[in-house]
Amino acid sequence: MSPAPFVTHQMISYEIQKKLDYSCSSNYIILNSPVDLILSPSEVRHPDLVLIHRDRFDIISKRGIEGVPDLVVEILSPSSLKRDKIDKLKVYAEYQIPEYWIVDTENECLEQYTLQDNRYELINIFQEEKTITSTHIPCISFAMKDIMDKIPELRD
Structure with missing residues (x-):
């Protein structure tokens, strides 16, 4: 069994x-x-956050999300680094998820990937007070500083 994510991961x-x-x-x-x-009978993932437009509500069932969401967010943990930055990046692109975010907790930044010719392209890295936006999801508008300022220092 995989260990649970760190508390900081959950707070973020x-x-x-x-x-x-x-x-x-x-x-x-x-x-x-x-x-x-x-994503298919043999491809099931567990992203940290998922956005699905309400017009596509039909892809949500009691079992889970059965189809392609609009945005998937993964928050890095030491145990998930390779899986999130390599494995999931390939799988999410293969299944044509339009946008993928990787939140790097150590560097307090958000990497924004969008689908370009069936592959993800890193189009932006948001840090500090730079406003996170999305061409695919126009309602998004916040900064990593807004997030990180609410995360307390925790003891080991």
């Missing part, structure tokens, strides 16, 4: 979810882990 996920909920919940369904993202 919650803060991003709150920001997305505040600006996007009227148009998007926002789900957080644990949730099954069922």
Whole structure:
């Protein structure tokens, strides 16, 4: 069994979810882990956060998300680094998820990938007060500083 994510990971996920909920919940369904993202009978992933436009609500079932969401967010943990930056990057591109974010907790930044010719291209890295936006999801607008300022220092 894999270890649970660090508490900091969960706090960051919650803060991003709150920001997305505040600006996007009227148009998007926002789900957080644990949730099954069922891309095919043999390809099931568990992203940290997922956005699905309400017009595409039909891809959500009691079992999980059965289809391609609009955005997938992964928050790096020491145990997930390779899986999130290599394995999931390839799989999410293969299944044509339009946008993929990787949140690097150590560097307090968000890497934004968009699909270009069936591959992800890193189009931006957001740090500090730079406003995170998306051409695919226009309601998104927050900064990593807004997130990280709410995360307390925790003892080891």
